[in-house]
Amino acid sequence: MPELPEVETIVRGLQKRIIGKTISGVEVLHPKPLGQTTPKELERFVRSQVFRKVERFGKYIHMQFASGKSLVCHLRMTGKYIYSSANVTKAEERRHIRIIFHFSDQSCLLYKDLRIFGTIKLYADGVTIAEKAKQGREPLSPALTTAYLLEKARRRQVAIKILLLDQSVIAGLGNIYVCEILFRARVSPFLSARDLSSAQAARIIEATREVIKLAIKNNGTSVSDFRNVDDKEGKFQNMLLVYQKTGAACAHCTGGIIQREKQGQRSTFFCPVCQV
Numbered sequence: 593m594p595e596l597p598e599v600e601t602i603v604r605g606l607q608k609r610i611i612g613k614t615i616s617g618v619e620v621l622h623p624k625p626l627g628q629t630t631p632k633e634l635e636r637f638v639r640s641q642v643f644r645k646v647e648r649f650g651k652y653i654h655m656q657f658a659s660g661k662s663l664v665c666h667l668r669m670t671g672k673y674i675y676s677s678a679n680v681t682k683a684e685e686r687r688h689i690r691i692i693f694h695f696s697d698q699s700c701l702l703y704k705d706l707r708i709f710g711t712i713k714l715y716a717d718g719v720t721i722a723e724k725a726k727q728g729r730e731p732l733s734p735a736l737t738t739a740y741l742l743e744k745a746r747r748r749q750v751a752i753k754i755l756l757l758d759q760s761v762i763a764g765l766g767n768i769y770v771c772e773i774l775f776r777a778r779v780s781p782f783l784s785a786r787d788l789s790s791a792q793a794a795r796i797i798e799a800t801r802e803v804i805k806l807a808i809k810n811n812g813t814s815v816s817d818f819r820n821v822d823d824k825e826g827k828f829q830n831m832l833l834v835y836q837k838t839g840a841a842c843a844h845c846t847g848g849i850i851q852r853e854k855q856g857q858r859s860t861f862f863c864p865v866c867q868v
C-alpha cells in the first residue's frame with residue numbers, strides 16, 4: 593500500500609508530466625474508483641480542463657485545474673498513476689487500467705488499480721476538501737513536535753504503533769514506515785501510547801523525519817507493486833532494516849533477532865532486545 597513517500601514520488605512525477613496539459617476526453621473502463629460519480633459526470637467535469645497544480649496531503653493526491661475545480665485521489669492498496677506519451681490500445685496493456693485521461697497532445701494518464709480500492713473524488717472548488725480537514729500533522733512539518741505527539745499519546749489507550757498509523761495523528765504513515773521508525777527510535781511497537789516518555793516521543797519524531805526524507809529521496813519502497821508515474825520501482829526497499837526481516841540479526845544490537853507478530857490485523861516487525 594502506497595504510503596507518504598510513494599504518494600510524494602507519484603505527485604512529483606505528475607508535476608513533471610501533466611501540468612499544463614488539457615484533457616480532451618476520459619475513458620472509464622471500471623466505474624468503482626468513482627464511487628457515486630457516474631462516468632458521464634466525470635467526463636463533463638474534466639473535459640477541456642487544464643492541470644495547474646498537483647499536491648499531496650497525507651496519502652492523498654490533490655490535482656487542481658486552472659478553473660479552480662479539483663480531483664482528490666487515494667490509491668489505497670494497489671492504485672497507481674502511469675503517464676503514457678501515446679494512447680494505450682492493446683488489450684494486454686490495458687490490463688488493470690480503470691480510467692484513462694486523454695490529453696489534447698495525444699499523451700494520456702492511466703489510472704491502474706488491480707484490486708480497485710482506490711478512489712477519485714470530484715470537488716467543484718479546491719478549497720473545502722473534506723479529506724484534508726481530517727488529516728493529522730505532516731511528518732516533515734515543524735508543527736509535528738514532541739509536545740504534540742505526547743499530547744495525542746496521553747489520550748489514547750492503544751499501542752504506540754497503532755497511534756502512529758492513525759492518519760488523524762500523523763498524516764501519511766503506514767505499516768512499513770511505522771515499523772522502520774519504531775526500530776530506529778528503539779521503541780517497542782507494543783508500548784502503551786499513554787506510557788510514552790518525552791525522550792521516546794522525541795526519538796520517534798526524529799526517526800520519522802529521517803525515514804520519510806530518505807524514502808522520498810529514494811523514490812519510495814517497492815515491496816509489492818509500487819511504481820512511479822514512469823512505471824519504475826523505488827529503491828527504499830534496499831534500505832529497510834526491520835520490515836520483512838524476520839529471523840535476521842538486528843542491525844542495532846548484538847544478539848537481537850528480528851521477530852514478526854500480528855498487531856491489529858497487520859504484521860509488526862521488531863527487535864525484542866533493543867526496542868523496549
Ligand SMILES: [Zn+2]
Nearest residue numbers: 842848863866
Ligand atoms: Zn536489536
